[in-house]
Amino acid sequence: MLKGHLDTIVLAALEAGPAHGYAVIESIRARSGETFDLPEGTLYPALHRLEAAGLLQSEWTVPPTGRKRRVYALTPAGRDALAKRRTVWERFAHGVNAIVGGRPWPA
């Protein structure tokens, strides 16, 4: 189930600012309360796919630690896509909550 929403989760994880792959995984893990413990190898193809779609941009940087790393950031198209996906997700989550959680619709 997570796989179908991975791209949205990655976009959301980068909303706060640019980050490298490991930081994105840590952010997803921390923000989900460790509910989403992704197989880390799924992240890099997702980052590459989102960049190819124009939703992310990336560049190599050399931080003070001296190790070259690739840092990803949302593009304006990525921010728009995230806003749209968030709206869709909120409707979906309300619907599922109403059915599974027994709450009335619309909540």
Added chain:
Amino acid sequence: MASLIDTYLDDLSRHLSHDPALARRMRAEIADHFAEALGECPSEAEMRRIIARMGPARAIAAALAADGASRQVDRTWVILLVALIATFIAMRLRSLWLPPLATDGALAGFAAPLIDRWAFVAAIAAAVAGYWVMRPSPAAPLLALAALCASVAAGMLRIALAADWSAAPLAVAAATVGECALVGLLLAQILALCRRRRQAARLSAD
């Protein structure tokens, strides 16, 4: 100890050897990931744990190859659309600018305009049907390409019969050259699609 990580990275590079730039990039990114996760002087157990968390190198390569094939499908259909438009424009220019062909007994003169038109219609039909029925497959673009080749060849024959190449109006000659170039580009895209699908299938296989 570092050899466990190096072996993993070598494995990843080998699976991505069809795309050296992507292989270099992924290797560098995942090497950085491992370095960040492991810190200095990791134990073998730590390396094994972090490699297990990353998952098989082949799975990463397979996901990247599948995405690459998917993007190539999009590119192929865009080029097919552009080639269809260019062929239509070239065909219309031939109809508008070239004098009617003599049909007194010359089979080629009679057949060329018909083939030009109906092969184009066949290309449209193959493209429309293929887009809805089997979009990821190269079969429909291949069928459309074959029909476009027939249309382009008939169009060139039509020009040759109406006038020699030097006498053809510039717009007609330019449009015909353009449609030939786009048909060649379409062929290159279809070949790339076949190659990428084979790579994705090979990496996804058990």
